[in-house]
Amino acid sequence: MCIRDRHKVCLGNRRLSILDLSEAGHQPMLSDNSQITIAYNGEIYNFKLLRSELIQHGFKFKSESDTEVIIKAYEFWGEGAFEKLNGIFAFCLHDKRKNCVYLVRDQSGVKPLYYNANINQLIFASEVKAFAHSGFSLSENENWKIYYLAFGHIPEPFTTLKSVYTLPKGSFLKYELADGSFKINPYFEFSAAIEIIDENEAIMRIREELTKAIKLQLISDTSIGVLFSGGLDSSIITLLADNYTKGNLTSISANFNEIDFSESSHRKAISERVLANKHEHLITYRDFVYNFEKVMKCMDQPTNDGINTWFICKCAKENGIKSVLSGLGADELFGGYPSFDRIRKIQNLGSLSKALIKSARLLKNTKLKRLYYLSFESPVGEYLCLRGLYTPDIIAELLGLDIQTVINCLQNIPLNDSIRYLNDEERASWFEMNMYMQNQLLKDTDFMSMSHGVEVRVPFLDVNFIKLVSAIHPSIRFGENQKKRLLIEAYKDELPSQIWNRSKMGFTFPFQEWIRKNKEIASPDRYQNKKAKKLMQTFGENKLHWTSALALYKIFNAS
Amino acid sequence: MPPKKVLFLTLKVFGFTGGIEKVCRTICRTLYDLSEEELVDPMTYCMYDQSYDRDSRYLKKHQYKGFGGNRKFFVVKSLLTGLKSDVVILSHINLLSVAYLIKRLKPSTKVYLIAHGIEIWRKLPEAKIKALKRLDKIIAVSHFTAAQIKSAHHLSEQKIEVLNNCLDPFYHFPSIFSKPESLLHRYGLHKDQIILMSLSRLVATEKYKGYDNTIAILPRLVKNNPNLVYLLAGKWDEEEHARLEKLIEQHQIRDHIKLIDFVDEAEVTDHFLLSDVFIMPSKKEGFGIVFIEAVAGGLRVVAGNKDGSVDALKHGELGYLVDPDNLDEIENTLKKILVSLPNQEEKMALQQKVFETFNYEKYRNSIKNLIFNGAVKPADS
Structure with a gap:
């Protein structure tokens, strides 16, 4: 002080x-x-x-x-x-x-x-x-x-x-x-100018800059770790960091009893190639129940994410690690999310009449219901169509508000002007980087990791690396048939095929199962709000994603 | 050798938390483990659960289908898949008719029934007994259940084999046996209080769990142990709840009993740690998985000596067996236990003993034997 x-x-x-x-x-x-x-x-x-x-x-x-x-x-x-x-x-x-x-x-x-x-x-x-x-x-x-x-x-x-x-x-x-x-x-803005149009050059530069970023981020006077899920991004970071730490690296991984979520067999292929000390932590439903309240207290701002970071950073701390490298950012930069496929379809729908788009809120399917957001004047609507939780009519009902109040509130969120000039995957990448990652992933990662006194470092978000990737022509940067194609191409020789040749998993926890099983959160009886009660019933029938259920818990049930 | 096709037919597996469902889950995991070894190609059909009820600790998505109460569809699918299977395991006698059809149409398919308790002891229609006799084997969860089946339905000795239930593969074994602060706080208790516990469904239609007798002796126990509290755990129905409230009033034991409702699976072990004695002098247990779980939690256990509980407590080696109708005997047993409660080492030894007897690996091997050799015990034993 x-x-x-x-x-x-x-x-x-x-x-x-x-x-x-x-x-x-x-x-x-x-x-x-x-x-x-x-x-x-x-x-x-x-x-x-x-x-x-x-x-x-x-x-x-x-x-x-x-x-x-x-x-x-x-x-x-x-x-x-x-x-x-x-x-x-x-x-x-x-x-x-x-x-x-x-x-x-x-x-x-x-x-x-x-x-x-x-x-x-x-x-x-x-x-x-x-x-x-x-x-x-x-x-x-x-x-x-x-x-x-x-x-x-x-x-x-x-x-x-x-x-x-x-x-x-x-x-x-x-x-x-x-x-x-x-x-x-x-004092700084990333430029949108395209400078790299040759794939080989792009690959060479990616390898060069990422290595530089990792070497730079390995500085520490305490032991350093890497959050290793077994997915593509964390595997690349683990392999590269291992090259420069000579056995002084600790890889931290989470394991689950839930068969669908167990990634240990995928990790094995990388683990065999690195000198790093490997720490696998079993995280169970019991751990979830016993720590849930603590996690909620560490949540600085309401969010649907970060619980996984809390657990994995707890494991890092228990291994005496204060700094960890993470693969965060690669999905946003190289197109790892479904939004990169959906963006074109969404852009095409933009030409439909607003009245027709608005009728989407009458649909039952949550994803289709979100098409309603395309009737917004602001690009915020596009983002919410790609990644939103509830549509304005449901929000209005939940909060006892007029639907127009909800719409106005959401449309008035200021966005950087640069989005106007972007299309297709570049547009999706902008949304993912500047909205999803900025507002959710990074924020959650920071308060959840810092609650354990663990600092998460993100080599993919090194300023020079972002500058480089942003300068690569979108036709090379984003793969049409394969997610994160360019990143895979850059490290294909080092990576075992089972790491890149499969669907995305990452640090995914069995939250849908755990939260549905937990009466404290999921029992409709605990909700006084009529709409929330009804939605929690649909959650019990597995027709609502756990993130949507958690939002209701935070607003209507959390003590 | 190609993996054996095994069809496991169930009524409920994940949507409910009774003893039968626990056994079903363990069998699901057994089949999953065997499928990972490429020994079996399993499929579980569940008549009443939904597919989304699956707990992914026990089996893979493609290995399970819930029919959500659509019985006709369940029967048709079970029959079609059963005819393509090498082995069919039934989790309940109510599934006998479909198994009978499979056996009639394809006699080479081995069909086994897991017999738990009360559902198979009672009087059965002749057609069901006839169907029972056509099964390749009935696997009784305890010697008591086996004896009841033999005497009630006059089945031959060779048709019945005993396979005791086991501890759930994901049961949380405590290594430190101290009372959890969070639960003491939740129930307004302090660590020096003597805590008795029972855990079962509290439903008006099931009157055999014996908690009424525990309640009846509570005033006498409290006289010598004024700090004693009985935690009556388990999900109740309204009728039973009202009846219990009346009973509590009648015995004037309001300060010495707590109805704590449903206990989350994650907190079961900690509730055992909170308690000193687990008491459930029931009369019609097929086996009583809850007893072995309580012993694994380091608890002294008191159970009835007239049903499958005898197997669960290994004829008294793992706990105390009492005449469930003899209040004096229950009271005296409790008094005896309360004068010398086990210490950390004794609790650990108890846990080790129950683990050695009822561990999942042993159970898995038995199911493997059943699938491959037609008997749960290896041929040479």
């Missing part, structure tokens, strides 16, 4: 020590002349490089930490320093000389950063839960239940609190302490 009376600035930090475990790395950290203070969450992978550069420019360092590098980089390059940082980070800089405070978030939006800003105050935290402890009373966002029931998460920039927002990725907020004015400035 660091309180600076004259400027009324207070920074607090709870540190997960990974680089420079000594006291020299403690935070909040002050610059040599005490003019700059930082509270920082994350990891700067290229900090050694920047450190050397700064030393050449005459800077002297007291610690081995990346935190000090950020301070000195800022002292030297000013705001220009932010773009030079390669890593996963969210930090606050208090500059006494300029009498301002900066909030800065990484380019890929891996680390979360929430803020509440007005003329009188700037409050920020890496979790929304923290605001309740800030001493300021912030009212609930009355729309959060609509968002959650439609998306399965709360989309950026919104949160469950009315005036608390997410800072956009690749941007910084500058708050002037003198007059309470503030502005959000993007």
